[in-house]
């Protein structure tokens with residue numbers, strides 16, 4: 193089976209800043225809805241990860257296939273640099289979407305701290321909203 197058959201995000205919708213829907217080619221939609229006046233209901237890194245990242249990087253952070261199509265965040269030396277991680281999440285990188293329109297600086301910092309301290313990562317230097325690049 194080709195890796196594309198497993199898990200292929202087709203679309204990342206943003207709807208009025210309140211809905212982020214990630215649809216997958218297998219017809220198994222993931223939907224997360226934030227209500228109220230916030231962009232996102234998920235305040236904590238774990239929740240932000242679950243709603244915004246795990247569709248591609250998986251619940252265990254190991255990526256979709258281990259072949260680098262959706263890179264593993266577990267044991268990834270790229271995450272050694274807090275600033276590089278912030279940069280990728282804020283501005284995107286090729287197939288990695290930019291989150292600056294969808295997450296607040298606080299949320300970006302929160303999720304970056306989360307991925308750098310989970311999945312077997314133990315980087316001690318945490319970031320704050322002030323570290324998020326413009």
Ligand code: HEC
Pocket residue numbers: 201204240241244245246247248249261262263265268270271277280281285286287288289291303304307
């Ligand atoms: C639509 C799928 C998708 C989503 C959603 C997504 N990513 Fe990614 N991510 C990717 C892809 C693809 C790459 C590889 C980019 C490249 O190097 O071409 C990547 C790369 C990364 C990298 C760099 C890793 C490396 O080895 O270069 C980090 C860190 C990262 N993502 C974190 C996150 C975080 C945190 C979130 C949630 C806020 C997230 N990603 C959401 C697809 C996604």
